[in-house]
Amino acid sequence: MNLKEVIALITLLDDPDDQIYSQVKCRFEELGVPAIPHLETAWENSFEALMQKRIEQIIHSIQFKTLNDSLKNWSLNEQEDLLKGVCLIARYQYPDFNEDDVKKSIAQIKKDVWLELHDDLTAIEKIKIINHILFEVHNFSGNITNYHAPQNSFINNVLESKKGNPLMLSVVYALICKELNIPVYGINLPQHFVLAYVNDFANLFDANHKSFSNNILFYINPFSKGLIFNQNDIDNFLKQLNIVAEPKHYLPCSNADIVKRCLNNLIFSYEKLGYLEKVEELKKLEKVIE
Numbered sequence: 285m286n287l288k289e290v291i292a293l294i295t296l297l298d299d300p301d302d303q304i305y306s307q308v309k310c311r312f313e314e315l316g317v318p319a320i321p322h323l324e325t326a327w328e329n330s331f332e333a334l335m336q337k338r339i340e341q342i343i344h345s346i347q348f349k350t351l352n353d354s355l356k357n358w359s360l361n362e363q364e365d366l367l368k369g370v371c372l373i374a375r376y377q378y379p380d381f382n383e384d385d386v387k388k389s390i391a392q393i394k395k396d397v398w399l400e401l402h403d404d405l406t407a408i409e410k411i412k413i414i415n416h417i418l419f420e421v422h423n424f425s426g427n428i429t430n431y432h433a434p435q436n437s438f439i440n441n442v443l444e445s446k447k448g449n450p451l452m453l454s455v456v457y458a459l460i461c462k463e464l465n466i467p468v469y470g471i472n473l474p475q476h477f478v479l480a481y482v483n484d485f486a487n488l489f490d491a492n493h494k495s496f497s498n499n500i501l502f503y504i505n506p507f508s509k510g511l512i513f514n515q516n517d518i519d520n521f522l523k524q525l526n527i528v529a530e531p532k533h534y535l536p537c538s539n540a541d542i543v544k545r546c547l548n549n550l551i552f553s554y555e556k557l558g559y560l561e562k563v564e565e566l567k568k569l570e571k572v573i574e
Contacts, residue, residue, distance in 0.1 A: 290319060294326045298335040305338060312342045317350055347379045348565060356572040359540060366462070367439075369543040370455055373550070374438040376569070381440050389443040390456070393422060394463040401464065407481050407501050408512065410466055415510030418457065422446065426453060426507040434553040437546050450507040451477040451545055457506045469536035471503065472545060473518070474527055479504040480536055500534070540573050547573075 296308050312319050320343055327339040355372050362368055367390070371383050400413045418424050427436050427447035435441040442448035442456060454470055454477050461468035467482040481501045503518065505511040515534060522529050547570045554562040 287322075290315070290322050294322065297326070297338050298330075298332055300334075309338075309342050309345065313345055313349060316346055320346060347375075351375055351379075352569060352572060355543075355569055358543075359573045363539045366455065366539045366542060367459055369539055370439045370452075370546060373543060373546050374440050376550075376566070377434065377438055378440060386440055386443060390459050390463065393417060393456075394460050396421060397460060398464060407483075411468075411481065411504060411510065411512060414457065414460065414466075418460070418506075419509040424448070424453060424456070424506075425509070426450065432553050432556055434550055434557075437549045437553065449549060450505075451542070451549060453506040454479050455542065455546075457504070457510070468504065470542050471518075471534065472537040472541050473521070473533055474525060476507075476521070477545065479506065480534075482536065544570060544573055 293308050293311055296304055299305060299308075312323070323339050323343050327336050330336055330339070351372060354375075355369075358365070358369055358372060367386070371386060374381060374386075396417045397414050400417065401410060405413070424446045427433065427445075427449065430436070431449065435445070436447070436449040437452055439452060439455065442452045448456070457479060458468055458470055468479050469482055471478045471480050480503050483499050483501045500515070503513050503515075505513065518534060519529060522533060527533075547566050551563050551566045551570075554560075554566065
């Protein structure tokens with residue numbers, strides 16, 4: 285990156301001509317992330333409201349393009365890494381947050397659970413230990429008071445506040461299980477999100493979708509502190525919503541489905557708050573996920 289060019293571009297940011305600003309903005313977007321520190325320095329040294337506003341817009345535009353590209357790459361090549369997917373979503377609101385802090389928090393909870401596990405435990409006994417560590421030792425709970433707050437959908441916020449929505453609490457739960465090789469996966473229910481303890485994943489998706497009840501031992505509701513329930517409870521839940529039951533309501537969903545659901549939750553949250561620009565940006569992010 286040519287530093288002289290960057291300085292020259294910055295000097296043009298206070299030009300009242302919108303066409304010149306548009307050209308400068310496009311060039312900064314081409315320069316990308318390396319230009320951000322120079323823009324931040326210019327913002328700190330400027331006392332003109334117009335220039336500061338324009339710098340903020342350019343930095344956000346660069347960060348959004350970077351996030352869009354990263355999410356597309358995750359969708360195409362890294363979907364197995366659920367943690368990375370939800371961390372990318374968090375970067376929408378917190379571009380500079382430290383992903384290592386998230387990993388350390390997950391690792392600590394995993395370690396606390398691991399110390400209580402042994403080979404002779406049944407599936408339900410393992411889940412009861414996870415429930416105890418997550419909801420009693422670490423005090424995670426559903427955010428009932430501010431259920432639709434955007435913060436409930438950002439994993440860094442949830443790990444810090446110990447409160448979240450059904451989806452993000454399920455994500456934390458599933459990530460811990462993955463670290464411990466416990467076969468727990470997400471179930472993308474309408475108006476809710478839960479988990480399933482899978483007994484036989486290899487034979488889960490038979491041609492007629494008739495055997496999943498034999499291959500899923502039980503379901504788990506992290507929003508209700510890890511409540512264990514069965515297929516009949518899902519049947520009743522769907523009946524209450526007047527929704528015709530489909531296999532997808534009982535079977536594990538993909539990590540792409542989880543990240544899309546997270547984006548949908550954020551879209552709904554920001555619509556309620558009236559942040560329409562954020563809504564449009566999140567819809568664009570949603571479209572890049574395969």
